[in-house]
Amino acid sequence: MGYKILNQDVQNFITANLDKDLHTLLLKKSPFPEVTMQEIVQQIKGKQVAHKKFPFLLQEGIIFPPQLNLEQSSSEKTAVYKSSFLKGKRFIDLTCGFGIDAYYLSQNFEEITLIEQNTDLLKIVEHNWTVLGKRAEFINVKLEDFLNKNKENFDVIYLDPARRDSSKNKVFLLEDLSPDILEIQDHLLSISNEIVIKLSPLIDLKYLVFVLKNVSKIAIIAVKNDVKEVVVYLSHEDPGKVICHSVNLESGESDFIFQFGEEENAHSEYTEPERFIYLPNNSILKAGTFNLISERFGVQKLHPNTHIYTSKEKVENFPGRIIEMEVIENKQIKKKEQYNIISKNYPLKPDEIKKKYGIKDGGERYLIFTQSKKGKIILKSI
Ligand SMILES: C[S@@+](CC[C@H](N)C(=O)[O-])C[C@H]1O[C@@H](n2cnc3c(N)ncnc32)[C@H](O)[C@@H]1O
Incomplete structure (x- = not known):
């Protein structure tokens, strides 16, 4: 698919306006008949976010999605950390989003499948991965429909569920997420030996171990002392204990490793x-x-x-x-x-x-x- 935003003159305009105030820019008329100022600002915003969050995407030909999808994406740093534990033949990300996690987590796999319900977003990911020279099967469908029809097994299934609403004061439960992991966990465990789920730092660890089946590991990942993610691993290889890693990336500190319940x-x-x-x-x-x-x-x-x-x-x-x-x-x-x-x-x-x-x-x-x-x-x- 050809994106008009990639025309050289438009790209030059974007580069020249990278540090401009985006609200002021939005009030102006686009100098190009083929793209709106809103589309231009979306790309500038994307580059600004990429600079901090995923600098590997700061290269020619990359398209950025709307702000919500940028905000929902993981950072390159946490994705690289998560990737270091994963290896196998077949990897599937059931909630691809902008594909930052998938890009890194799938690096030690031969076959990659990406599921995303948002059509425009998945098209952008497919375009970007082509630019980056990375291959995958891109499937634009609701993951529940995919799972109902699927007959394959996967070495690793990754999920990074989206919050259904933004009410911040509520207790954070898995039912508040899309997909609801509690509804699909049996199905996931029937087709894979390792399920990796990224969750908000607000989630309660005891609750997780109580409601999820086959929890083998939990990683609490901070970057420069800011806790960004809680990642939970479900596995059939039951070690009889849940291993936890408290991680502080970019601090020079080693992971603090302990067994859940040791406290x-x-x-x-x-x-x-x-x-x-x-x-x-x-x-x-x-x-x-x-x-x-x-x-x-x-x-x-x-x-x-x-x-x-x-x-x-x-x-x-x-x-x-x-x-x-x-x-x-x-x-x-x-x-x-x-x-x-x-x-x-x-x-x-x-x-x-x-x-x-x-x-x-x-x-x-x-x-x-x-x-x-x-x-x-x-x-x-x-
Ligand atoms: C938090 S984002 C994932 C971000 C991704 N890990 C990254 O690093 O870019 C969650 C994505 O899951 C998708 N999603 C949520 N529920 C879904 C469902 N039932 N079927 C397919 N996709 C779904 C949303 O559209 C959203 O793009």
Whole structure:
């Protein structure tokens, strides 16, 4: 299919307007009779998002879909991480979307099938994959219809369900997604040995293990300490346990690997702050392995509800931030000094602390307002 947006003059116009304000641009008339300004802006937006999220698509001939499809796509970084565990002959992505996950996850497979209900979106993916020199079978159908007719088996089935609505305050359940995994999980397990499902970081891990069958692994994936995805793996090869990975990409930290349920038998010891203070990364906090990291890394906790840890000697490989600190009195805080303010299990929020002590935010040093077992404390970086 020929996309008029790829005409050289239009592409030159797009390149020349990459850093322009898109709202202002939208009010102007397109200089080209064959494409609208809305179509042009869609491509500029796509390139802007690609720059941050999937730079491998910043090349000639690539078409970008509307913003919603860009937002729903995974990032190149998380897709590359997920791909490192997958290998086989036949790969199918039942919710292809813009195909970022599929592009990376299918790299160690010979036969690739992509299912997507959105016709225009799948056409774009097919066009882009041709430009990128990657082959697949593109099937424009609802995945339920595909599954009903399908007689094949696959080594890996991948799904990245879309949210049915955007109400943010509701409890996050699998029934809120399209497709509803609970309805199709038996079918999926009957045609594949490995089903990989990407979910929102808001999903509750205990709920997942309770409602899904054959869960073998869960990965909590953060990029630079921002938790982006929870990925759950269903498999017939029943190891009798669920292996979990807390991952913080681009941090230099190793994955924290544990068995689901291990936390229940783990214990922390408590102490007043020592020289080294540890703030676990967000993928650890999401996993809720508060006592387990204390045991594994030999660091002690300040308080049952304060997920801050401490030790006399430095534990280098702790998955999180390590700061050398000392306990101070509040009168030692000088007005107008600059600190990164952290408040955990403390009655005042960072903004209220800033106001109360007349201090500025930022810089290299830290102030932590928290509680140990003895009561409220303030820690200052040395
Ligand atoms: C979150 S997006 C997938 C993004 C993709 N993983 C990526 O990295 O670009 C989910 C996609 O699943 C498609 N989808 C949802 N329910 C579907 C169904 N029942 N049948 C086929 N496609 C479906 C949606 O149209 C949407 O494009």
